[in-house]
Amino acid sequence: MSAITEQPAPASSRHALPDPGERVPTISWPVVGIFLGAILVFAFSTWAAVTHTLPVPVTIALSAIAIFVLFTVLHDAAHYSVSTHHWVNVAFGRVAMLFVSPLISFKSFAFIHIEHHRNTNDDEGNDPDHFVSGAPMWQLPFRFPVMDVPYLTFLVRNVRRRPRAEVAETVFLMTATVAVVVACALTGHLWTFAVLYLIPERIGMFVLAWWFDWLPHHDLEDTQQENRYRATRNRVGSEWILTPLLLSQNYHLVHHLHPSIPFHRYVATWRRNEEAYLERDAAIGTVFGQHLDPDEYRDWKQLNGKLARLLPVRMPKRSSAHVAEFHPIPVASVDRLTGDSVLITFDVPAGLREEFSFQPGQHVTVRTDLGGEGVRRNYSLCTSATSDTLAIAVKQIPGGAFSTFAMEGLRAGDTLELMTPTGSFGTELSPLATKNYVALVAGSGITPALSILRTTLAVETESRFTLVYGNRDSDSTMFREELDDLEARYADRFRIVHIRSRDVRHPEHLRGRVDRSRLEQLLASDLTAPVDEWFLCGPVEMVTDLRDLLLERGAEPEHVHVELFHGYQKPRVADGFSPATVAVTLRARQYDVALAAGDTVLESALKAGLEAPYACLGGACGTCKAKVLLGSVAMEQNFALSPADVDAGYVLTCQSHPTSDEVHVDYDA
Structure with a gap:
């Protein structure tokens, strides 16, 4: 199981795929709007069905339209695109699911739909939507209206993988649905219920299977794992009517590439990054079913305007600090994660943001004075390095001074001393990498x-x-x-x-x-x-x-x-070690300090009163990393430096004992 080298990008892929330029909003008002509109339409059709105010076909059409629209709400909720708040997505998803197909729970639908994204066009039973997209043409009219059947079958096959509460919810919904149908039949209201819901729901299912499953995927041989740009297609032409009619699902390829984008931003994302998609031979078809290769599409595009420009990828930045040092940073919020952990988000002042830029996998050291006891702890950053957010998660340790304080006493507005980010747990990223x-x-x-x-x-x-x-x-x-x-x-x-x-x-x-x-x-x-x-x-x-x-x-x-979490904390002894003279370069100044037998380089610097960076003292965090410019040292243990770092002369000073009479280490290197 040897690691493989980074795969080169295809010759046609000259550009990195940019950030889609869209984020999940705090609340997606277009989704809220179509949700409320669909509910009002369904309420009106319910009134019409009960009072026989409208012709039956009109009542059926109104209910079917409402159900079709509510699927987009369900779809975005399943991808957590309605809101940044998890519970909002679940709430919208559960309500919409009752209209689209009350035979299955929202959580079960979301699980199955994610499997479709993961295994698009897989014909070995891993893609539930292949029931439609891979069917012979003559079977499609019979398969479209029963699209929920393969979803239920898929759930039964994977029932052991799902939480019991989720399965119980599905069983309850199925039982309740059957009970409602039976009750309507026994009370003489079955036809009214059929006009209001049963017939429209099957019509809605027919259209959804056709527009959401068959049109984007049929006759495409690549699976999502093989080529994500040719497992789903965009359908161009007549967009003035097709885009609102399909609620932007004519740009279904964009959805499969960026599932978190709300439906109403698919078109903007395509236009923003169009050339990057074309360079990857994206699957494109016209409204009339003609397949276009990228050059054919470019020719077709000339009739409709200029190509959109390509935007650069936002790459994570390194801290601008030359050497790790502490700064007082206000706490923006303290949020409970679990019963014994909290998320601490910091409000980094504008003037320090470049110094607190970080690479993924890096950490910060927290220093505070709790009741007269100085505390220094090391915590990994848990936010994306491309975001503007600095946050750590603290899990309470029995008897832990800082973790207990963080759980019980820390509040927004308090100030903690934070060391600028250090560590090298992550790896270099490349927008063109396929790893x-x-x-x-x-x-x-x-x-x-x-x-x-x-x-x-x-x-x-x-x-x-x-x-x-x-x-x-x-x-x-x-x-x-x-x-x-x-x-x-x-x-x-x-x-x-x-x-x-x-x-x-x-x-x-x-x-x-x-x-x-x-x-x-x-x-x-x-x-x-x-x-x-x-x-x-x-x-x-x-x-x-x-x-x-x-x-x-x-x-x-x-x-x-x-x-x-921490390194081995071994008792150190002086046996086998000799005194030495250590030159320490720190913040562009050089200091000469005496090192006693058995002390580490870091200990000698701290005893001399230098503010050398450190955190765990166990060889685990890498905060005390420095470069040996003269002499030699032996490290007791190393869990933080890569072989390349060691070959380049870097050491963990908390673990380093001089093996020569003179040693010069540079923390600024």
């Missing part, structure tokens, strides 16, 4: 992995990411809803494997811990594809065991990145 990443984490080890995967999925639009995440149970899972959102938005490129040790409702084959035996199991089943970069974060024993297994399986050491 396969895997993160193996446990508990609060999710924090650096979350920053890495968020940034990677945004910057490397062709790369894939798998997260294996170990926790006790669902309630103890940090960032559970955020991860659900990410999996929905990057359906074909991001996958989560939850491992839970104390959840009897969790699938049996995924119960336990993220340990050596579990990784061996995953390597034989879920992680069979070559992996370019591994990220391991968690307790020392877990990380070291997993790293050893990966190296045994052929992974290259420089592609297995480790981050520990």
